[in-house]
Amino acid sequence: MDPKGRITIKFSAEYEKMPADISITTLLAVLKIKRSLLSAQFLEWDTKFRGREGSFPLSSAPEVLVLMLLSAPEPTVPLEQPHLWTTIRVAWPPEKEGFYRYHVGELVNIEIKGGNA
Numbered sequence: 001m002d003p004k005g006r007i008t009i010k011f012s013a014e015y016e017k018m019p020a021d022i023s024i025t026t027l028l029a030v031l032k033i034k035r036s037l038l039s040a041q042f043l044e045w046d047t048k049f050r051g052r053e054g055s056f057p058l059s060s061a062p063e064v065l066v067l068m069l070l071s072a073p074e075p076t077v078p079l080e081q082p083h084l085w086t087t088i089r090v091a092w093p094p095e096k097e098g099f100y101r102y103h104v105g106e107l108v109n110i111e112i113k114g115g116n117a
Contacts, residue, residue: 067100
């Protein structure tokens with residue numbers, strides 16, 4: 001956690017799904033779902049790298065957590081709209097789901113390997 005008490009959600013790379021401005025991001029919801037119920041299109045969209053070929057290799061775990069995130073633009077950019085996006089996380093260990101659920105509705109930090117946002 002940072003000094004403001006925000007949790008950090010970490011990413012190994014930048015992804016196409018991410019908005020340009022992720023500095024003001026709220027964790028809106030945590031959905032636990034069977035991976036088999038997610039479409040191939042959704043999995044591709046959620047894991048596709050930005051600026052290079054390929055996608056993040058997802059675990060074959062039968063259940064995953066889908067975190068719904070909302071990134072709002074800086075208040076100085078009045079015409080920009082909020083951006084809803086997701087990230088898929090393995091639902092293991094079981095405490096992970098409770099950890100994320102505890103922080104629903106809060107601002108979070110987004111950290112991308114090689115730099116912070």
